[in-house]
Amino acid sequence: MPAALLAATARPRAVPARSPARVATVPRPPPAFASRRPGRAEGGGRHPAAASASPPRRASRASAARASSSADDDAPPPPPARVAVFVSGGGSNLRALHAAMLDGRVRAEVCCVVTNLPDCGGASWARDQLGVPVLTYPAKKSDPSSGLTAAELVRALEVEHAAEYVCLAGYLRLIPPELCRAFERKMLNIHPALLPAFGGKGMHGMNVHEAVVRSGARVSGPTVHFVNEKFDEGKILAQAVVRVDPGVDAAEDVAAKVLEKEHEIFADALGALVDGRVEFREEDGVPIVREGRG
Numbered sequence: 001m002p003a004a005l006l007a008a009t010a011r012p013r014a015v016p017a018r019s020p021a022r023v024a025t026v027p028r029p030p031p032a033f034a035s036r037r038p039g040r041a042e043g044g045g046r047h048p049a050a051a052s053a054s055p056p057r058r059a060s061r062a063s064a065a066r067a068s069s070s071a072d073d074d075a076p077p078p079p080p081a082r083v084a085v086f087v088s089g090g091g092s093n094l095r096a097l098h099a100a101m102l103d104g105r106v107r108a109e110v111c112c113v114v115t116n117l118p119d120c121g122g123a124s125w126a127r128d129q130l131g132v133p134v135l136t137y138p139a140k141k142s143d144p145s146s147g148l149t150a151a152e153l154v155r156a157l158e159v160e161h162a163a164e165y166v167c168l169a170g171y172l173r174l175i176p177p178e179l180c181r182a183f184e185r186k187m188l189n190i191h192p193a194l195l196p197a198f199g200g201k202g203m204h205g206m207n208v209h210e211a212v213v214r215s216g217a218r219v220s221g222p223t224v225h226f227v228n229e230k231f232d233e234g235k236i237l238a239q240a241v242v243r244v245d246p247g248v249d250a251a252e253d254v255a256a257k258v259l260e261k262e263h264e265i266f267a268d269a270l271g272a273l274v275d276g277r278v279e280f281r282e283e284d285g286v287p288i289v290r291e292g293r294g
C-alpha cells in the first residue's frame with residue numbers, strides 16, 4: 001500500500017518534521033454558540049419549522065475553547081461538542097463513538113441520530129438506550145411525509161439540535177449537497193477499506209470486503225474521511241491497517257477485522273476534530289492531526 005495512505009492517522013502524535021508548516025486551522029468562529037441549544041426534543045419524522053430565521057454558526061466558541069483548554073488549566077471546561085450520527089445498520093460504530101464520549105476520549109455528546117431506516121439496529125438503540133431524537137431522512141418515495149426533506153434536515157440539525165459535527169456511521173444513502181456545504185470540514189464518514197482503493201459506486205457493506213479478497217490485496221482497513229459532494233472522495237483523516245491472508249481470510253473475516261479497527265479510529269478522529277487538533281495543509285487541504293492533549 002502506498003505510504004501516503006497512512007499519513008494522517010488520528011492517534012495523537014506529533015506532526016512529522018518533514019511536513020511543511022503552512023497549515024490552516026479551522027477558522028476561529030464568532031462568540032455566538034454557547035447559549036444555543038435545541039428548543040425541544042422529538043422522536044423523529046417531520047419537524048415544525050423553527051422560529052429563528054438565521055441558523056446558528058456551529059463549532060464556534062465551544063470548539064475554540066476545547067482547542068485551547070489544555071493550554072489554560074484555569075479555564076472552565078468547555079461544553080461537549082454536539083454530534084449528529086447517521087446510521088443505516090446495526091449501529092456498532094454509533095455505540096463505539098458513544099462509549100468514547102462516555103469515557104472521555106471524545107469531548108462530545110450525541111445530539112441526535114439520523115437514519116433512512118427507522119427500524120434499523122442503530123436507530124432502535126439510539127431511541128431505546130441512548131434516548132436521543134431519531135430523525136428520518138430521506139422520506140420514502142411512496143410517502144413524502146415519512147421523513148425530512150434535505151432542507152428540513154439541514155435546518156433540524158443546525159437549528160433544532162444545534163449539531164456542530166456530523167458522523168456518517170454506516171449510513172447508506174447519498175448525502176445532499178446542502179448538508180455537505182453546511183458541514184464542510186465538520187462531517188466525517190467511515191469507509192471499510194483503504195481509500196482511494198475500493199471506494200466509489202457500489203462499494204459498500206460486504207461488496208467492499210469481497211472485492212478486497214478477490215483482488216488478492218494483502219492489507220485492508222478502515223478510512224475516516226471528510227465528506228464532500230463527491231462520493232468517497234473527501235480528504236482522508238485517518239486509516240488503520242489489518243492483514244489479509246488470501247489463503248485463509250474470507251470476506252467475512254476481513255469485515256470483522258476491519259470493523260474492530262473502525263471503532264478505534266473513528267473515535268480517535270472525531271476526538272481530534274472536536275478538540276480543534278485537525279489542521280489543513282494550505283496547498284491542498286490535506287488534514288493533519290496535531291498531537292493530543294496530555
Ligand code: GRF
Nearest residue numbers: 089090091092093170191192
Ligand atoms: C461499517 O462497516 C461501516 O464502515 C460501513 O457500514 C458498516 C456499519 O456498521 N459504512 P455499524 O452499523 O456501525 O455496525
